[in-house]
Amino acid sequence: MLRAEAVRRTGLADFGAPGHGPALDLLVSALETEARLTPAGRAEARATLLRALCTRLRLHVLPAPPLELAPPVVLVGLPRTGSTLLHRLLDQHAALRAPRLWELLAPVSPAGEVGTSDLIAQAARHVADLRRTAPDLARIHPTGADEPEECEHLMNTDFRNSVFGLLSYRMPSYASWLAAQDLTSAYTLHRTQLAHILARRPAPAGSRLVLKSPSHLWHLPALDRAHPGTRFVVLERDVDEAIGSVCGLVSAARRKRSDHVDPVEIGREMTAATHAGLSRMYAFTTDPSAAYRCLTVRFADLVADPVATADRVLAWLGLTGDSGLHRRWRDHLSLNPRPAHVHPRAACGLAPADPPRASHALEETS
Incomplete structure (x- = not known):
């Protein structure tokens, strides 16, 4: 049993509110009956769930630090935008702080158990394994142990993670169930974990966290309840282009864990999930209670001029960039060119993409 193993590893027994139990049970059942896992995929899923259970146990024995920063900035949109x-780029501004992969994999640990260097080394092994077993996935979504990463890892602790359910594994029953859930409890725990991360490696007073994960797309009201006052950067891309690119990402992710990957099924799933996610996102971001906290960034503009686009986001946040920041941005861009990514539209049963259409438009407000 996963729970018993987590108790044995940590010496702790309080998992907190019991609401996580049905989510974990459904997730395990879907992994066992629907995900078509290889032995390596099964071992990876088990390790991920055990890590989440151990984190949950540690969260409920340690006092939650206050989260004293300004409300976060969250990049929200489809994957591949x-x-x-x-x-x-934004993380390189002194007033913005993105969590690193090593922090997200181990947001809390007992004092004295492991040091920062050990946690970074553990994350580096995680990255090395990804590059060895799934080079296509590692190329499509580059990552590093001490690089900014998606905070979707923190959603695992309540076992309600749309990336896990929609992208990484084939789990239609879990994905359908999750789409109908209120994720307020998961985002409350997400906030608590961020507070622990900042207590271990503080950010300057007055700065903001800058967060991102495609998992947020389907559950923005819950995120906003847990993080009141959040500023949202809404990333837009032509929908047909985005779906094609997402299908490539999902195919690579699932091939890492399964030998039975159906591209046409992925095409159907990602088309439906994309349209449902966009409908939810725009219902939230165009509502007057949130619209004034949203800024649209279009993929074409970002790719054409990343520096000007990042400057525009900083200005919207009331921040400025100096020549030193611009130099660091240009160095980063030259060292990290956008990876080539072929969209497997035909293999996934998708029609050829139409010429790019005008995307939804939100007025820029402050």
Whole structure:
């Protein structure tokens, strides 16, 4: 049993509110009956769930630190809309702080158990394994142990993670169930974990966290309840282009864990999930209660001029960039060119992409 193993490893027994139990049970059942896992995929899923259970146990024995920063900035949109590029540029501003992969994999640990260097080394082994077993996935979504990364890892602790359910594994029953859930409890725990991360490696007073994950797309009201006052950067890309690119990402992710990957099924799933996610996102971002906290960034503009686009986001946040920041951005861009990515539209049963259409438009407000 996963729970018993987590108790044995940590010496702790309080998992907190019991609401996580049905989510974990459904997730395990879907992994066992629907995900078509290889032995390596099964071992990876088990390790991920054990890590989440151990984190949950530690969260409920340690006092939650206060989260004293300004409300976060969250990049929200479909996968493959330029969020990694923008996230890593914004993180280089002194007033913005993105969590690193090593922090997200181990947001809390007992004092004295492991040091920062050990946690970074553990994350580096995680990255090395990814590059060895799934080179296509590692190329499509580059990552590093001490690089900014998606905070979807923190959603695992409540076992309600749309990336896990929609992208990484084939789990239609879990994905359908999750789409109908209120994720307020998961985002409350997400906030608590961020507070622990900042207590271990503080950010300057007055700065903001800058966060991103495609998992947020389907659950923005819950995120906003847990993080009131959040500023949202809404990333847009032509929908047909985005679906094609997402299908490539999902195919690579699932091939890492399964030998039975159906591209046509992925095409159907990602088309439906994309349209449902966009409908939810725009219902939230165009509502007057949130629209004034949203800024649209279009993928074409970001790719054409990353520096000007990042400057525009900084200005919207009331921040400025100096020549030193611009130099660091240009160095980063030259060292990290956008990876080539072929969209497997035909293999996934998708029609050829139409010429790019005008995307939804939100007025820029402050």
